Amino acid sequence: MPANLPPEYYEVEKTLRQARSPEEKIAIMEKLLSIIPRHKGTEKLVALYRSKIAKLKEEIERRPAARKGQLFRIEKSGAGQVIVIGPPNSGKSSLIRALTGVEVEVADFPFTTRIAAPYMMPFEKIKIQLIDTPPITADFLESWLVEMIKMAEAVLLVLDASSPESSSWLEVILNRLKERKVELVPENVPIPPDRFPFLKRSLLVLNKIDLREASELQEELEILFNQLPEKIAVSSMSGAGKEELRRKIFHLLQIVRVYSKAPGKKPDLESPFILKKGSTILDLARVIHKDFAEKLNYARVWNKQGTISGLRVTRDYLLQDEDTVELHI
Template identity: 40%
Template sequence: MPANLTPAYHAAEKRYRQANTPDEKLEALREMLAVMPKHKGTDKLQADIKRRMSQLKDQSRKAPAARQVPMWVIEKVGAGQVPVIGPPNAGKSALIARTTHADVRVAEYPFTTQTPTPAMMPFENIQIQLIDAPAWSEDFDVGWLPELARRSDACVLMADLSDARTAEAIAYIVEAMEARDVVLIGEVPDEREGFEVCIPTLLAANKREAPGALDTLLELETLFGDRFPIAAMSVEEGTGIDEFKQALFNVMQIIRVFTKQPHKEADLGEPFVLPVGSTVHDLAGKIHKEILANFRFGRLWGASGRFQGQRVGEEHVLVDGDIVELHTR
């Protein structure tokens, strides 16, 4: 039986995986349980939530100790937080250096990156926060990487086309993540069972200039083409970078919406970034709670309307590039 989880549940679930403290996690779990439909299709999920609530309550009963923020808790800025994960020498740090111009450590030997390092990648009119993460392999298990991915808005999974065994390395990371209830997938399904967190993921295939790269790319497409969108590129030569940025934006499932005041030109500087499927109601709430409380109607210019300047209500669904004029009481 499908779970038919509501938007309110998904919002609470996102707050749970982004929570920094046990109290914040417990509050989010309570909300998830409260808004979840109660039927056989959610029995397993309800049990998982109650188990996690019990574990958090047990933790809170213990004597408090000095708390230190884990290294994988990084403040989110920009349009989204995206860790770059992959096996050794795939070119993760080189990609971040190329796309963000940040001063990250790049070397030919494995395991150069030891701690997560954030940097901002410009894409058109927004900034996406990439995180340079340590390499992960069967020989070097980074136990906190699933927690970093769990809190993220999307992931980049990086493959090395110069390595004939890169498909095995990618499969290991995917399976190791799933063992920790983190599912890397190109498009997050509407329905799922259990308590796993699905993270939209782009498979970035680097070093397409290497000998044998085409055969390796075909193997990746055969094994993972139904699961991930794949962006082939050469970080060293600088080819395929623009296509990579566009593919990552598509995977993140976000839209950019602009606002304007009555009788004035639209502010086309920094857009408001919202999840795909967001409404005028969501936009008003993101701008200010007072605007939402006093909302009367909106006027719309953009692809989601039937005509330019159309009057719309708060339930109107927005698309990328829309311009909205909000009218309040």
């Protein structure tokens, strides 16, 4: 076992022992690959997981067609992957179209969206991946969709605010997910690494507020459920609430954007580095180049508010969203 693996690695690695389905194992191994720092000492471990994942994928391929599922995973892209789920016709596809500007198949009848499909949502200088999915119903939640929810960084659960059935839909969906050990939690809940596939930071999106009937759902949910994820009312038709939703999706990902700057030069404000909230100067150095991390001497930091300007800091300095950093080796 190579040295220098972060504690998170061992936490996640433990969950591998309980994983049964090849899909679940793949999800955990991909998580491990995202944690393992890349250097000479970890090359073998990385190769080992890659070959295991390849074998599991072959195993899935060899299954009878009916069990294979249409599309089990979607390659992550951008600053984070957010999966959009909900009952039939709540406006999942319309919402994604409103947020991304990309044509998405929308129709008046249920089950228009049969497979999952990725779209990119621009947010300021970054892009966030949104995944459109088929509806979840009382007797219809495919395994591959559960696996995909487990893989995503966050969940948007879209409900039709104008429909009197929406609160029972919510109950159905939360129960179906719970049966598969998945729980939707609010944005600020800390998620231990070993619970990562099962606890999902979520937002409840109450869509179609342009319709006259859409007024009581918010209060109804408050009475019927306790401890729901945060709710936001929007209309994918009129665009109401769209900008607020975009910002909330960004916050849901719990990431920070960090601009890098060479000494004596202007910062690169066009393409920030994306790091998990809680990351330090050293984490940033690792992402930029492994040599940087080893040779790093100190850094200078400027913050967005202008209250910190060129402050000299050490490698364990906690990065804030939209900090600008100059690394010195």
